[in-house]
Amino acid sequence: MTTAIVWLRQDLRLTDNPALYHACRTCDHIIPLFIDDPLPTSVSQLGAASRAWLHHSLQDLDTRLQAIGNRLTLQQGAALPILQKLIAATGATHVYWNRVYDPQSLARDKHIKEALKPSCAVHSFNASLLNEPWEVLKADSTPYKVFTPFWKAMLKHGIQHLPLPLPERIPTPPLQPESLPLETLGFLPRIRWDTGMMAHWQVGEEAAMQKLHDFLPTHGGAYKEARNFPAQPGTARLSPHLHFGEISPRQAVYHTERHLAEQPSAENGLRHFMQEIGWREFAYYLLYHFPHTVERALDARFDHFPWADNYTDVLERWQRGQTGFPIIDAGMRELWQTGWMHNRVRMIVASLLTKNLLVPWQVGEQWFRDTLVDADLASNVLGWQWVAGCGADAAPYFRIFNPTLQEQTFDPDGEYIRRWIPELQTRDYPLPIVDLKASRERALAKFSQIKMTG
Numbered sequence: 409m410t411t412a413i414v415w416l417r418q419d420l421r422l423t424d425n426p427a428l429y430h431a432c433r434t435c436d437h438i439i440p441l442f443i444d445d446p447l448p449t450s451v452s453q454l455g456a457a458s459r460a461w462l463h464h465s466l467q468d469l470d471t472r473l474q475a476i477g478n479r480l481t482l483q484q485g486a487a488l489p490i491l492q493k494l495i496a497a498t499g500a501t502h503v504y505w506n507r508v509y510d511p512q513s514l515a516r517d518k519h520i521k522e523a524l525k526p527s528c529a530v531h532s533f534n535a536s537l538l539n540e541p542w543e544v545l546k547a548d549s550t551p552y553k554v555f556t557p558f559w560k561a562m563l564k565h566g567i568q569h570l571p572l573p574l575p576e577r578i579p580t581p582p583l584q585p586e587s588l589p590l591e592t593l594g595f596l597p598r599i600r601w602d603t604g605m606m607a608h609w610q611v612g613e614e615a616a617m618q619k620l621h622d623f624l625p626t627h628g629g630a631y632k633e634a635r636n637f638p639a640q641p642g643t644a645r646l647s648p649h650l651h652f653g654e655i656s657p658r659q660a661v662y663h664t665e666r667h668l669a670e671q672p673s674a675e676n677g678l679r680h681f682m683q684e685i686g687w688r689e690f691a692y693y694l695l696y697h698f699p700h701t702v703e704r705a706l707d708a709r710f711d712h713f714p715w716a717d718n719y720t721d722v723l724e725r726w727q728r729g730q731t732g733f734p735i736i737d738a739g740m741r742e743l744w745q746t747g748w749m750h751n752r753v754r755m756i757v758a759s760l761l762t763k764n765l766l767v768p769w770q771v772g773e774q775w776f777r778d779t780l781v782d783a784d785l786a787s788n789v790l791g792w793q794w795v796a797g798c799g800a801d802a803a804p805y806f807r808i809f810n811p812t813l814q815e816q817t818f819d820p821d822g823e824y825i826r827r828w829i830p831e832l833q834t835r836d837y838p839l840p841i842v843d844l845k846a847s848r849e850r851a852l853a854k855f856s857q858i859k860m861t862g
């Protein structure tokens with residue numbers, strides 16, 4: 409009789425889960441395990457909003473496992489000693505996991521693999537990307553830094569595997585290991601500010617798949633245009649589900665392709681939707697090939713960018729949605745109340761912070777990391793560096809979003825701003841925090857300083 413530990417991390421689902429699937433095919437007993445690991449980049453250490461999501465996602469996974477007679481084992485602490493203890497206690501001979509691609513997790517996993525090898529067979533898989541980051545390279549074997557050729561090469565390479573089915577059985581071991589109660593892991597805040605935020609979401613594998621199936625026929629065809637208008641339900645809102653692995657990108661692409669076969673007239677929108685999943689893929693690809701970008705810009709000239717010295721006051725007004733620019737304030741309030749912000753508005757608020765207010769992109773990235781339910785190291789870093797003009801395939805530095813013009817174009821009836829700013833037409837609403845024209849010129853002058861050094 410063989411026992412396998414399946415160490416779940418950012419793959420909180422039962423279907424299309426290669427580690428779980430292969431463990432079930434190979435071993436007689438399965439111990440699904442989640443560890444609240446103190447590694448700073450681990451899924452349980454990101455921001456407060458995503459920790460609240462994680463709580464519900466683990467609860468959902470445990471419920472699904474219990475429904476088929478197994479359960480989730482929860483542990484807290486450094487991963488290696490926990491795995492070693494569990495192996496000793498259960499006699500497990502196999503450990504399975506799906507890869508996580510940030511530099512710290514990769515180093516941790518490599519070390520754990522080496523340490524466990526003498527006593528255990530360790531198997532790792534790709535469950536969160538369409539392809540491995542090292543599989544798609546330029547002709548000279550270096551990584552792409554521009555999205556369009558990357559995505560073309562990815563499409564040419566193809567997606568290697570179809571999504572895997574739910575394992576037929578996930579047999580439980582005769583002796584269940586001890587597990588901590590979920591509540592003791594402290595993922596929910598002590599003062600329960602999260603209840604309002606979580607009321608906007610349904611968490612878990614089933615909800616994620618349902619959301620995809622609701623989105624494709626209703627909004628998939630018009631996605632290319634509608635995705636820019638924050639008042640409309642024009643995007644899939646799958647990002648937190650993809651981040652926690654409640655659904656895989658392969659599942660998303662597979663079902664989109666199937667839908668496309670049934671509804672060819674929706675091709676433009678559906679292909680564009682798959683391309684956005686490609687941007688997620690590109691974010692992970694860049695993080696893998698350029699791990700220093702977690703902290704520093706890909707464009708090294710920005711190491712010496714003359715950011716503002718004292719920005720505490722403006723930062724606080726930006727965070728609270730009190731800048732006096734309605735589209736910015738609506739976005740920042742949407743973020744605070746729901747844990748999510750529309751992509752177009754993410755770009756506008758990031759541009760105001762890094763360009764008009766000259767606050768370092770890392771400061772904005774940190775705020776998003778703490779407040780987004782989809783906070784994701786790879787996509788967040790890519791998004792911030794793209795807007796700040798210092799990342800891969802970045803918006804040119806001189807492209808400074810004008811929040812007033814953006815609002816006129818993408819929220820022409822003011823529906824979005826009214827939704828989030830009830831006091832908009834009253835004297836309680838503040839005056840603009842900064843002069844757009846003067847601050848734009850100041851930013852461009854600073855940029856020309858570093859351009860000289862390039």
Ligand SMILES: Cc1cc2nc3c(=O)[nH]c(=O)nc-3n(C[C@H](O)[C@H](O)[C@H](O)COP(=O)(O)OP(=O)(O)OC[C@H]3O[C@@H](n4cnc5c(N)ncnc54)[C@H](O)[C@@H]3O)c2cc1C
Nearest residue numbers: 643644645646647684685687688751754783784787788791
């Ligand atoms: C400054 C900034 C910060 C961002 N931070 C994050 C983050 O922490 N986590 C995160 O998941 N996304 C981030 N994004 C990307 C994007 O805003 C969100 O993925 C998107 O808004 C999620 O909504 P949706 O699921 O409705 O997207 P849809 O438009 O329905 O797209 C489907 C999926 O494609 C992926 N995707 C779409 N656009 C992008 C993009 N530009 N970059 C990477 N992946 C994309 C997401 O996984 C998304 O769920 C950021 C963008 C910016 C400009």
